[in-house]
Amino acid sequence: MAKKSSDLDCKGSSNNLWLVKVPKYMSNKWMTVEDGEVGTLKINRRPGAPKPEVIFSLKEELAQKDDGKGSSEAPREHKFVLSGTAGQPMGVFSQTSAADEAGSSSNGALSLEGKVAHRVDCRPVGGENYMKLKKLQVLDAMTPVRTTMQLHRAVTNNYKPVSNHANNLEVERRKKEDGKRSRADPEKVQEMLFSAFEKHQYYNIKDLVEITKQPIQYLKEVLKEIATYNLKAPHKNTWELKPEYRHYKGGETPMEQS
Amino acid sequence: MVFPFFFQSQPSGSGGLQGGLQGPEEFTVKIQKNPLKKYNVMRFAANSKVDMSAWKEANMERETSTMDIYKDETMPEYGEGSEYGRKWREQARQKKYGINKTKLKLEDQPWLLKVGGKGGKRFVGRKEGGINEASSYFVFRQTGNKTFEACPVESWYNFTPQIKYKYLNEEEAEAEFEKRHKVLNYFNIMMKKRLENKDEAETEGETEKNVSARDDLKVREGDESDSDLGGFSDDSDNEAEGKKEKAKTAKKKKDTKGQKKKKKKQKGSDDEALEDSDEGDYDGREVDYMSDEDESASEEEVDKSKVDGTYLKGVDQEMEMSSSEEEEEGEGEKEGEAAEGEKTTEDKPAKKEESDSSSSEDSDVDLESSALFMQDKKEGKLKGKQGRSKKSGKAGGKTGSKGTSRSGSSSSSRASTPAPDGGIGSTLAAAAKKLEQQKGTKRAAEGDSPLPKKARHSRSHDGSGSGTPTSELGLTEESVRRYLMRKPMTAKDLLKKFPTGKTGLNRDQTVAKVTEILKKLNPEKKTINGKIHLWLKS
Numbered sequence: 001m002a003k004k005s006s007d008l009d010c011k012g013s014s015n016n017l018w019l020v021k022v023p024k025y026m027s028n029k030w031m032t033v034e035d036g037e038v039g040t041l042k043i044n045r046r047p048g049a050p051k052p053e054v055i056f057s058l059k060e061e062l063a064q065k066d067d068g069k070g071s072s073e074a075p076r077e078h079k080f081v082l083s084g085t086a087g088q089p090m091g092v093f094s095q096t097s098a099a100d101e102a103g104s105s106s107n108g109a110l111s112l113e114g115k116v117a118h119r120v121d122c123r124p125v126g127g128e129n130y131m132k133l134k135k136l137q138v139l140d141a142m143t144p145v146r147t148t149m150q151l152h153r154a155v156t157n158n159y160k161p162v163s164n165h166a167n168n169l170e171v172e173r174r175k176k177e178d179g180k181r182s183r184a185d186p187e188k189v190q191e192m193l194f195s196a197f198e199k200h201q202y203y204n205i206k207d208l209v210e211i212t213k214q215p216i217q218y219l220k221e222v223l224k225e226i227a228t229y230n231l232k233a234p235h236k237n238t239w240e241l242k243p244e245y246r247h248y249k250g251g252e253t254p255m256e257q258s
Numbered sequence: 259m260v261f262p263f264f265f266q267s268q269p270s271g272s273g274g275l276q277g278g279l280q281g282p283e284e285f286t287v288k289i290q291k292n293p294l295k296k297y298n299v300m301r302f303a304a305n306s307k308v309d310m311s312a313w314k315e316a317n318m319e320r321e322t323s324t325m326d327i328y329k330d331e332t333m334p335e336y337g338e339g340s341e342y343g344r345k346w347r348e349q350a351r352q353k354k355y356g357i358n359k360t361k362l363k364l365e366d367q368p369w370l371l372k373v374g375g376k377g378g379k380r381f382v383g384r385k386e387g388g389i390n391e392a393s394s395y396f397v398f399r400q401t402g403n404k405t406f407e408a409c410p411v412e413s414w415y416n417f418t419p420q421i422k423y424k425y426l427n428e429e430e431a432e433a434e435f436e437k438r439h440k441v442l443n444y445f446n447i448m449m450k451k452r453l454e455n456k457d458e459a460e461t462e463g464e465t466e467k468n469v470s471a472r473d474d475l476k477v478r479e480g481d482e483s484d485s486d487l488g489g490f491s492d493d494s495d496n497e498a499e500g501k502k503e504k505a506k507t508a509k510k511k512k513d514t515k516g517q518k519k520k521k522k523k524q525k526g527s528d529d530e531a532l533e534d535s536d537e538g539d540y541d542g543r544e545v546d547y548m549s550d551e552d553e554s555a556s557e558e559e560v561d562k563s564k565v566d567g568t569y570l571k572g573v574d575q576e577m578e579m580s581s582s583e584e585e586e587e588g589e590g591e592k593e594g595e596a597a598e599g600e601k602t603t604e605d606k607p608a609k610k611e612e613s614d615s616s617s618s619e620d621s622d623v624d625l626e627s628s629a630l631f632m633q634d635k636k637e638g639k640l641k642g643k644q645g646r647s648k649k650s651g652k653a654g655g656k657t658g659s660k661g662t663s664r665s666g667s668s669s670s671s672r673a674s675t676p677a678p679d680g681g682i683g684s685t686l687a688a689a690a691k692k693l694e695q696q697k698g699t700k701r702a703a704e705g706d707s708p709l710p711k712k713a714r715h716s717r718s719h720d721g722s723g724s725g726t727p728t729s730e731l732g733l734t735e736e737s738v739r740r741y742l743m744r745k746p747m748t749a750k751d752l753l754k755k756f757p758t759g760k761t762g763l764n765r766d767q768t769v770a771k772v773t774e775i776l777k778k779l780n781p782e783k784k785t786i787n788g789k790i791h792l793w794l795k796s
Contacts (some may be wrong), residue, residue, distance in 0.1 A: 008316035018398035027394035044282035
């Protein structure tokens, strides 16, 4: 059977895994490590209890490290409380994506990593450290997200202008440059139009004016020869080349055809 | 993969590897950070037995079928069919109107999991939000003897089996819910009929108890306060009586009974003698599948008769029903046969009024509006009446036919009385008459309360005038005995069975008579719930 990218590889389907819920401060510390050891687990099986006692000890230096997210004072010891799956079948699957496209689910190779045998809760064993940590967290959470700042200097860069300076400049410039648009040769205009229609099929008259830089009336006359005005949907009031001038993409040298 | 024994979390001490209790075992925990490999949790429903280790082949894809809705209708950017400046204009327009188009992310689409190839199960996995906000999940896997590998979980998916049948969405469900009292629900009726048929089959010659129990399926007539039958005990009594009669025509009864009950439910309004339903109460109600005077009507008619007769199905009854398909006018014929003399005349005006007042719609409305509730009520009443009379099955049959005719009249358009079988009717005329008279008062006139009452009165008059005291009034030793044999009753209950006015006796007389009978019978006295119940051990 051909292997499809959507096949779920079930090789690991009988693996037993633990799904461990870890508090944020702890996981932040863990993620700072580069593929290394984060701590030790001590599993103590008691004869009377159905579930073993598991204690996780965070590595020394990791516990002390300040990762800048306010979790510097993490307690060292944590209890792992095991609980069965409570009747809910759970499994873990993974997506492996190619190196260049990280995280794209469509490209990933899917594989079943295993089934969850225990749901584990990571609870800090109480202590001063933990209290300190929590205090910091609470203080952080209490700070308002939005604050008010007093400005010492009034903002002076957006006065309401009497007339828009930028606009003014532009207008003057335009007038100087374009003046009245001069009528070019009809042939030339047509050429321009055709090349424009090669790019797009439908054009608004204003856009054409801008492209050809012709006075609008003159342009309309030229257009009437070679194009039609499209009133109906979907392309509201646009000009498109006449069918005989159209070629495939709607632009063809008129010389050949007309 | 090594599967250490501790995964099974058994109190095995130090387990198999080392003998004797040892101290805690130490494992190192390593974080596995692979940016290219993302772990996700898949969770199945709590009660579903999904064994992942049994999966041999599975296929999982993102569900993209719903994504097209949001896909932009894009015009070609250039070349044919495109417009100059289209894209910018669209963007400017959207900004101006504040239209926010959320782009669909493939990662948020649900998974479609197929297990076991083509014929296997399918699941849909939906992403669960908010799992990474407060805490992080890690997957611990044991690698090597003394190490654990921890991988962070990126997202969580809940997998549910894929639904293949159609279901209503919210609005549709609400609309249907609104209609449930208005429109006659054939499906419910069919189911009830099925249940009843099943019951009948099981309990052909069952005891009273069973009968009562069966009736528990329906809303009891005894639930109403105005029942002149005095409630539950009456029903059971009546049923018992009916049962005896029923035995006579066992097979046919079985067939028709369910129908009868069904019809009864449909035409509950017909049988309500005492129901105070006003004229225009059910005018606005709707009907499913309006059919004009065809077999459905006739069927109803037939069934109605059955229903009315409950267990008292006489041969004539059967024959009538088999040749059903008649209109109200057919009822007239029936009346002739059944010689429902006075009752007929009473019926006629009642019916006429019925027909006048109730258009086809109304009759239908009546049928439907009475929910099971009313129907059962009627049925109970009927049963009560039947119980009282000591008529033979034939008589009961006649009664049933009468009821049928009545019901027929009530639902003028749809109902059709079973074709009266002239010969049989006439022969049973006298009995029917008697029965009629007896039951007259309790008979539910079709729909209108004043009418039935009128009929009732007239009937009761007739009854007292013509009938023998024993058969009509019901207050006889035999009836008392029957009541007491069926189940223990208090004296008060017993008295209730013979209401004044019906028997023509006033309260004292009834009491006296009852005491006299009781002395004769000398029933046993049992104390139940602190009250003394009388009981006759048969």
